[in-house]
Amino acid sequence: MSWEVAKEAIDYILDHEEDFREESVIWDFIGGEPFLEIELIDKICDYIKTELFRRNHHWFNSYRFSFSTNGINYDSEKVQAFIAKNRTHLSIGITIDGTKRKHDLNRVWKSVSPEKGSYDDVVRNIPLWLQQFPDGGTKVTISSADIPYIKESVLHLYSLGIHEVNINCVFENVWHEGDDRLFEEQLMQLADAIIDNDYYQDYACSFFSEHIGKPMDKVRDNGNWCGAGRMLSVDAAGNFYPCTRFAQYSLREKKAWIIGNVRDGIDKNKLRPFLTLDRCTQSPQECIDCEVASGCAWCQGENYDAADTPTIYQRATAICKMHKARVRANNYYWNKLYRKLELTGEKKPENPVNPTC
Numbered sequence: 228m229s230w231e232v233a234k235e236a237i238d239y240i241l242d243h244e245e246d247f248r249e250e251s252v253i254w255d256f257i258g259g260e261p262f263l264e265i266e267l268i269d270k271i272c273d274y275i276k277t278e279l280f281r282r283n284h285h286w287f288n289s290y291r292f293s294f295s296t297n298g299i300n301y302d303s304e305k306v307q308a309f310i311a312k313n314r315t316h317l318s319i320g321i322t323i324d325g326t327k328r329k330h331d332l333n334r335v336w337k338s339v340s341p342e343k344g345s346y347d348d349v350v351r352n353i354p355l356w357l358q359q360f361p362d363g364g365t366k367v368t369i370s371s372a373d374i375p376y377i378k379e380s381v382l383h384l385y386s387l388g389i390h391e392v393n394i395n396c397v398f399e400n401v402w403h404e405g406d407d408r409l410f411e412e413q414l415m416q417l418a419d420a421i422i423d424n425d426y427y428q429d430y431a432c433s434f435f436s437e438h439i440g441k442p443m444d445k446v447r448d449n450g451n452w453c454g455a456g457r458m459l460s461v462d463a464a465g466n467f468y469p470c471t472r473f474a475q476y477s478l479r480e481k482k483a484w485i486i487g488n489v490r491d492g493i494d495k496n497k498l499r500p501f502l503t504l505d506r507c508t509q510s511p512q513e514c515i516d517c518e519v520a521s522g523c524a525w526c527q528g529e530n531y532d533a534a535d536t537p538t539i540y541q542r543a544t545a546i547c548k549m550h551k552a553r554v555r556a557n558n559y560y561w562n563k564l565y566r567k568l569e570l571t572g573e574k575k576p577e578n579p580v581n582p583t584c
């Protein structure tokens with residue numbers, strides 16, 4: 228993204244307060260790898276702060292800059308200077324997938340031969356990151372090939388000092404016969420390790436939540452799962468999307484869903500379908516009546532990409548059997564934990580919050 232496009236996007240957003248009525252704002256830098264462009268990002272953040280002040284905008288002092296980084300150049304002088312400058316308004320998550328074996332399955336240097344994973348280059352920056360962001364959490368995404376490594380990966384992340392592991396299955400249709408059983412077994416083994424070693428007292432894993440696996444009310448629990456359409460994504464050319472998952476580079480089958488650009492603004496007609504999305508209007512009857520519906524997530528972009536026609540009103544349910552396996556493992560986890568707490572008279576740990584995507 229050029230500086231000119233970034234500036235036009237910020238100006239558009241700040242010039243149209245009536246379209247962005249939120250009390251606070253998160254400016255989220257999504258790459259590729261955002262810290263490769265730290266100089267540009269620093270200039271963008273300075274401009275945002277200056278403009279918020281100059282306009283006496285209600286977001287001044289009510290904003291965050293958010294980053295998901297691969298962590299490779301986290302300790303570089305420029306990134307560290309940026310962190311020092313913006314420390315109180317920053318959220319930074321470093322993506323590390325688990326053990327070296329698991330991480331290096333997917334994350335390899337593009338230009339290094341023979342193939343080399345990036346685990347060692349990331350993990351050396353974890354202590355500095357945790358020193359600066361002690362509550363830093365990491366996000367792990369599970370696909371079919373990753374299932375055998377779930378338990379060891381979560382425990383490994385705990386051993387690195389990461390207290391919050393946000394983890395979820397991909398929404399795409401990648402699952403094979405028997406994956407749900409394997410997944411359930413891994414989660415039950417993880418449950419045993421967390422409870423037997425008292426990790427539940429200080430560590431969280433979002434796979435285990437007391438609130439999942441219950442029927443949902445058609446009226447009371449009818450919200451949309453994700454925030455597509457209630458946030459604004461801007462690409463390098465200055466096009467607007469309801470979420471970055473609707474940009475062409477994120478889609479397999481469908482055409483990009485562009486809702487405007489930095490020069491012409493938002494086309495409200497293209498945005499309108501997103502504003503009436505709720506659980507019942509996009510779910511099949513099986514999901515509406517499902518006994519274990521709560522916590523069963525969807526991704527609006529994947530719904531669109533996997534739908535029979537170019538609609539966002541057809542929920543993709545490839546995750547169904549994985550959610551049911553997660554519910555079974557949760558029953559095991561909470562039963563076992565409650566029995567232990569009853570015996571020891573300990574207080575119940577707080578529930579982790581589920582990541583949305």
Ligand code: SF4
Nearest residue numbers: 514517520523544547
């Ligand atoms: S996808 Fe499956 S588990 Fe999820 S709500 Fe629908 S029927 Fe239930």
